[in-house]
Amino acid sequence: xxxxxxxxxxxxxxxxxxxxxxxxxxxxxxxxxxxxxxxxxxxxxxxxxxxxxxxxxxxxxxxxxxxxxxxxxxxxxxxxxxxxxxxxxxxxxxxxxxxxxxxxxxxxxxxxxxxxxxxxxxxxxxxxxxxxxxxxxxxxxxxxxxxxxxxxxxxxxxxxxxxxxxxxxxxxxxxxxxxxxxxxxxxxxxxxxxxxxxxxxxxxxxxxxxxxxxxxxxxxxxxxxxxxxxxxxxxxxxxxxxxxxxxxxxxxxxxxxxxxxxxxxxxxxxxxxxxxxxxxxxxxxxxxxxxxxxxxxxxxxxxxxxxxxxxxxxxxxxxxxxxxxxxxxxxxxxxxxxxxxxxxxxxxxxxxxxxxxxxxxxxxxxxxxxxxxxxxxxxxxxxxxxxxxxxxxxxxxxxxxxxxxxxxxxxxxxxxxxxxxxxxxxxxxxxxxxxxxxxxxxxxxxxxxxxxxxxxx
Ligand SMILES: *[C@@H]1O[C@H](CO)[C@@H](O)[C@H](O)[C@H]1NC(C)=O
Numbered sequence: 227x228x229x230x231x232x233x234x235x236x237x238x239x240x241x242x243x244x245x246x247x248x249x250x251x252x253x254x255x256x257x258x259x260x261x262x263x264x265x266x267x268x269x270x271x272x273x274x275x276x277x278x279x280x281x282x283x284x285x286x287x288x289x290x291x292x293x294x295x296x297x298x299x300x301x302x303x304x305x306x307x308x309x310x311x312x313x314x315x316x317x318x319x320x321x322x323x324x325x326x327x328x329x330x331x332x333x334x335x336x337x338x339x340x341x342x343x344x345x346x347x348x349x350x351x352x353x354x355x356x357x358x359x360x361x362x363x364x365x366x367x368x369x370x371x372x373x374x375x376x377x378x379x380x381x382x383x384x385x386x387x388x389x390x391x392x393x394x395x396x397x398x399x400x401x402x403x404x405x406x407x408x409x410x411x412x413x414x415x416x417x418x419x420x421x422x423x424x425x426x427x428x429x430x431x432x433x434x435x436x437x438x439x440x441x442x443x444x445x446x447x448x449x450x451x452x453x454x455x456x457x458x459x460x461x462x463x464x465x466x467x468x469x470x471x472x473x474x475x476x477x478x479x480x481x482x483x484x485x486x487x488x489x490x491x492x493x494x495x496x497x498x499x500x501x502x503x504x505x506x507x508x509x510x511x512x513x514x515x516x517x518x519x520x521x522x523x524x525x526x527x528x529x530x531x532x533x534x535x536x537x538x539x540x541x542x543x544x545x546x547x548x549x550x551x552x553x554x555x556x557x558x559x560x561x562x563x564x565x566x567x568x569x570x571x572x573x574x575x576x577x578x579x580x581x582x583x584x585x586x587x588x589x590x591x592x593x594x595x596x597x598x599x600x601x602x603x604x605x606x607x608x609x610x611x612x613x614x615x616x617x618x619x620x621x622x623x624x625x626x627x628x629x630x631x632x633x634x635x636x637x638x639x640x641x642x643x644x645x646x647x648x649x650x651x652x653x654x655x656x657x658x659x660x661x662x663x664x665x666x667x668x669x670x671x672x673x674x675x676x677x678x679x680x681x682x683x
Pocket of ligand 1: 481546548550551572579
């Protein structure tokens with residue numbers, strides 16, 4: 227306020243002060259719906275309370291960026307009368323709390339319902355997080371008692387999983403898979419006569435997914451276990467893909483075929499590329515949809531980091547998310563026919579995968595990212611750059627080796643806990659590939675090594 231008074235004669239400053247004061251006041255009002263939690267939470271929480279909790283660290287910039295969104299979410303859930311309580315906790319000060327929730331990076335967004343802890347890893351937007359809270363806090367499987375409700379739900383969801391039939395082993399399985407995958411998608415159940423006439427079921431009971439204007443049925447012999455089928459069918463056949471979505475697609479075993487375009491500079495060529503990928507996705511659905519996910523991505527930063535060079539835009543690339551491998555067309559892809567030829571080449575193994583996550587690639591990738599960072603430091607702060615080179619110059623390769631080792635062992639650990647999570651004891655899935663999620667600050671301490679510790683949940 228002192229500042230404000232001193233500069234009173236300057237009108238601009240008065241306006242500025244008023245604006246910032248209003249801003250501060252509004253923050254104060256909305257933040258009233260977010261509770262600051264601490265280690266006593268465990269003792270004071272009522273068993274039936276549902277909590278959406280952000281674990282933050284005071285130094286974490288992504289957490290600060292999330293704060294206004296978090297306060298808005300708190301206010302909005304409250305005004306909607308949602309049963310979800312919103313809180314945040316400084317995970318560096320309340321380490322027991324953070325350990326219990328297995329916080330691996332900041333900000334971590336978790337929902338606690340009964341004794342189940344659910345991990346959110348989608349985009350850190352209000353819509354994304356509110357959708358997650360709504361999905362996970364409600365019933366695991368939602369019944370659709372009428373045709374009208376079925377139509378209603380169909381019109382609101384792009385991808386819809388429905389169990390059709392009465393009690394059965396399949397239904398038990400469906401419910402247990404739903405408990406785990408509710409973080410990603412909604413699950414419904416309906417009686418047979420609720421479905422549209424056009425839907426014909428060979429077998430009964432059945433699990434169907436409605437998407438892309440049609441539906442697919444789960445066939446156990448052909449599709450393997452229900453959880454992996456749901457994981458690979460939970461995306462539209464063609465969609466806009468950002469680094470978060472890509473990261474989630476690590477769970478599907480599909481290859482991701484992408485048009486990389488610059489949306490800030492939408493040339494005719496880039497529109498043509500998107501259309502081309504979308505048409506192949508639609509017209510060749512029967513041929514490729516089991517093996518490929520199609521989409522476009524805005525900007526090439528993420529891909530550049532992966533392939534370690536500047537990818538021209540627009541371009542076509544196929545990614546193997548499960549091993550960081552990628553496929554580039556040997557010749558320019560300009561037409562739908564050329565794209566089909568390329569996709570077919572990848573599918574039949576004629577085109578070889580590049581990249582991957584072997585030791586060699588790992589070294590190269592870290593070197594590339596270091597180079598990019600160092601170049602940035604030098605451009606923005608040459609003195610600091612020079613200082614860092616003196617300090618770290620000699621130790622560079624040792625650091626690089628250490629990072630590689632840490633990265634690999636971390637991935638192995640995650641892979642182990644992923645298997646263990648098949649049983650939906652905690653309802654929480656670990657990221658199958660995670661050194662650092664997009665938009666997440668890495669925690670400096672090492673993670674729990676022993677997956678058995680989770681049993682304590
Ligand atoms: C993608 O990566 C997985 C995991 O390493 C591997 O098993 C699979 O063969 C790869 N797919 C292709 C087409 O290279």
